[in-house]
Amino acid sequence: MNTANKITMIRVVLVPIFMVLFMIDNVMCHYAALGVFVLASITDAIDGHVARKYNQVTTFGKFVDPLADKVLTTAAFLILMYYDRMSVWALMIVLVREFAVAGIRLVAAGEGKVVAASMWGKLKTVTQMVAIIVAMLLLPIQNTFLGVHPKLISDILIWISVVFTIISGVDYIAKNWNLMEMK
Known part of the structure; x- marks a missing residue:
């Protein structure tokens, strides 16, 4: 296993640690979980950089890297929904998109093609991670923050990421409509 794939696997291992820490009803544990989430998010940028720079792009990495991203963000979104900081509708939109893109990638792979991450996909991931980090930072705050309720700030950032x-x-x-044509 190359370095890029090891970094990706670190992100996979960090997801259950993140979830366990967050499910402990303690503010310090929540912030520790947030630290784990930030670390896991950083590994997303690092593994891709290492893979491209050192020519370590593999089929395993192409499969596990996006999967690790989805598992990490979905876990965070579920936690935010549990704490009433994310709408079920927002989560449903995110999940439908993820399943659709995963389906496109599967069909493409069946035809020997690779659907690489687009600029929009990367921007989606960044906006989701920023929204998650801010929402989790504000989670323990129950009163207004800078004159605005923290839930409203979280909602705005999450809905921006949904857009x-x-x-x-x-x-x-x-871009991949041709893969879905009936033959």
Whole structure:
């Protein structure tokens, strides 16, 4: 296993640690979980950089890296939904997009093609991670923060990430529509 794939696997291992820490009803544990989430998010940028720079792009990495991202963000979104900081509708939109893009990638792989991450997909991931980090930072705050309720700040950032999620999903579908033609 090369360095890039090891970094990706670190992200996979960090997901259950993140979840366990967050499910402990303690503010310090929540912030420790947030630290784990930030570390896991950073590994997303590092593994891709290492893979490209050192020519370590592998089929395993192409499969596990996006899967690790989805598991990490979905775990965080589920926690935010549990704490009433994310709408079930927002999560449903995110999940539909993720399943659609995963389906496109599977069909493409069946035809020997690779659907690489687009600029919109990367922007979607960044906006999701920023929204998650801010929402988790504000989670223990119950009163107004800078004159605004923390839930409203979380909602705005999450819905901004949902807009980018929709745009990236439409982009993937439009660019790969030919894969879905019935033959």
